[in-house]
């Protein structure tokens with residue numbers, strides 16, 4: 001695989017991460033490429049979510065956590081004191097495992113972020129809502145009920161709403177932590193199609209337990225085990241020709 | 257990573273700072289109010305406190321002497337109140353937490369308990385007067401006062417006990433039931449012992465509440481002055497909170513008895529907050545020890 | 549064997565049900581005896597004249613039993629006390645549940661619990677001997693025992709109720725909402741004000757209403773520091789005689805089963821239903837919004 005420096009959006013250098021005294025990530029060095037889908041796989045508890053949440057500094061919100069090493073976003077260390085987590089999160093969107101819309105209307109869910117950064121004009125907001133919902137392939141289903149509570153939507157719709165809400169911030173990166181694990185197969189398929197669509201304009205990093213999903217949607221795959229990055233390569237290589245025994249065991253389901 | 261918009265990050269953080277400071281100020285004000293109050297109570301009351309003050313009855317139309325009968329009276333009233341409220345409250349809580357299924361009756365009982373908790377203390381006083389004193393002819397007495405206070409703290413005891421019972425993990429019950437122990441046996445041997453510290457905490461808080469209440473005993477139990485200590489539950493008694501009220505507002509010796517008032521206030525507050533602190537201590541010890 | 553055991557279990561359950569139902573019985577008894585001693589007043593005065601009558605002269609000849617000034621007195625001190633206690637209570641709850649470091653949080657929770665524990669007669673006493681002289685001097689008033697003083701002390705009494713119930717409500721806001729907000733680049737302040745507080749609003753409203761109910765029903769404070777004038781106030785520094793104060797102060801002197809005695813019980817009825825209304829409203833609000841939880845799948 002050939003990458004040039006300006007293709008890389010995230011660069012992790014020897015990252016260690018601790019929850020209090022327990023180390024959750026050990027010596028992680030890896031690059032994420034722009035406008036690609038990268039999948040993070042590995043058994044439960046191996047640190048996938050932790051890594052994802054490092055990239056937009058969500059782990060800052062947990063007391064007693066500590067990061068070592070460097071995480072460069074567009075060449076700048078996001079953990080530098082002069083980089084504000086609030087601005088970082090604005091540019092790096094996140095979608096969670098469990099759909100978590102606010103108990104507000106669909107419209108207000110989407111405009112929540114843009115309003116914070118100063119978009120107040122009603123017409124601008126309406127346009128943004130339409131664009132974001134269309135991008136998330138939810139527009140047709142909700143365009144007549146924008147003022148209804150987001151809580152009345154189905155789980156799959158809620159998750160797409162959460163994606164639309166993240167997209168409304170016009171982020172550069174979308175972090176997705178098992179975005180379909182709580183959804184039925186039809187909703188899952190819709191979201192996978194959506195990822196396919198989104199990767200034209202966004203860098204997507206997705207955590208998944210579903211091997212087929214990783215194989216279907218991603219170009220790069222990283223396999224984690226016990227807080228370490230065991231293997232990181234093109235998805236086709238990982239799934240057809242894994243170099244490490246543990247990776248092979250895991251993707252073939254012989255793990256344990 | 258700069259961002260051009262009319263809501264710059266600096267401005268957003270400035271707003272946050274202002275908000276945090278307002279919030280801190282609120283917390284500080286409340287703490288200062290308590291601190292100032294306690295300081296005043298201790299500083300002005302301490303010189304009145306002596307062994308005699310606590311162990312002697314008042315004399316010279318209550319302008320001198322101690323407050324022993326009021327301490328004794330409060331003790332009896334409180335003891336009576338908890339003796340009434342504890343069994344009733346725990347039994348109600350057992351029903352609500354262990355037996356009741358969601359339904360209209362339970363809903364009504366819950367609303368009833370909530371409403372009872374919200375009844376103003378002076379209305380309890382009126383009820384005690386109308387029911388215990390007049391209708392049941394208990395007269396103004398320890399019995400009437402203790403019953404009135406018991407009803408007053410009943411919702412507190414129910415609430416605390418129910419919470420304590422609910423905190424016992426369901427698995428404990430299932431384990432016992434699976435061994436063939438009856439429901440009642442399970443409650444008695446597994447659920448209650450595990451809920452005991454919580455029930456205890458709630459009861460102690462209830463005792464503190466009962467000891468400090470004035471309005472409910474005004475018409476049902478409290479005497480301005482009694483020459484002797486009570487000999488039966490049908491006697492009127494002096495009580496600490498009522499004593500404070502009486503000395504501070506009635507009679508011609510208000511200024512003269514200031515020092516006694518301060519002393520009584522200190523004794524009352526030390527008693528009530530001491531009781532509360534015991535409850536708080538038990539609770540935090542319990543939380544630390546809790547294994548499930 | 550199994551049958552007797554089952555019967556025994558049922559008997560036990562029945563017994564506990566009776567205990568639990570006792571609260572309802574008590575509530576009914578309270579009503580019955582308030583009515584028994586209070587209703588006779590309506591032989592002398594119509595309910596409308598009683599509630600809206602402007603003159604409370606129960607010891608005059610002929611007596612006047614209009615409790616409107618007492619009701620106004622109760623409402624005025626309650627609203628002013630709430631105006632002080634609501635911001636203090638809600639903000640302190642926000643501080644405790646969202647902002648304070650763990651150590652301060654524990655201390656502050658104890659502070660609030662201790663305030664709740666202070667006997668009301670002590671707070672009334674404090675209002676009398678400290679606040680009243682200070683107010684009288686500072687503002688050059690005829691008396692320091694007035695609406696403002698009573699409201700301040702009542703506010704202190706209502707803060708623990710408002711704060712602890714609001715804190716429970718804030719604490720119950722699902723963490724997912726907070727994470728969603730932070731992930732969209734919100735500051736902590738924005739998350740608190742735009743997500744957490746709105747999500748906890750029904751609980752906070754319940755807290756406020758219960759705090760107000762507490763203030764309306766509180767007796768000793770208004771008895772000792774509100775001044776006792778049974779007239780409709782014109783300024784914040786006027787004396788008032790809220791309902792509980794009137795009952796507590798006069799019951800001792802009212803001859804047994806006189807018109808005055810019945811009128812005081814009838815005042816108790818009004819007070820009872822007023823606080824009942826507040827409590828039912830609180831119950832309604834807290835249940836109404838309970839079902840609206842986090843995302844359903």
Ligand SMILES: Nc1ncnc2c1ncn2[C@@H]1O[C@H](COP(=O)(O)OP(=O)(O)OP(=O)(O)O)[C@@H](O)[C@H]1O
Nearest residue numbers: 019022024042043044045046047048049050051062
């Ligand atoms: N808030 C936390 N405090 C302490 N330890 C934590 C915390 N969150 C996660 N951990 C620990 O860090 C390790 C990695 O957790 P993480 O959630 O990143 O795993 P994961 O790979 O996402 O697992 P899963 O597939 O189950 O989501 C685990 O051992 C976990 O117990």
Ligand SMILES: [Mg+2]
Nearest residue numbers: 048049050177
């Ligand atoms: Mg995870």
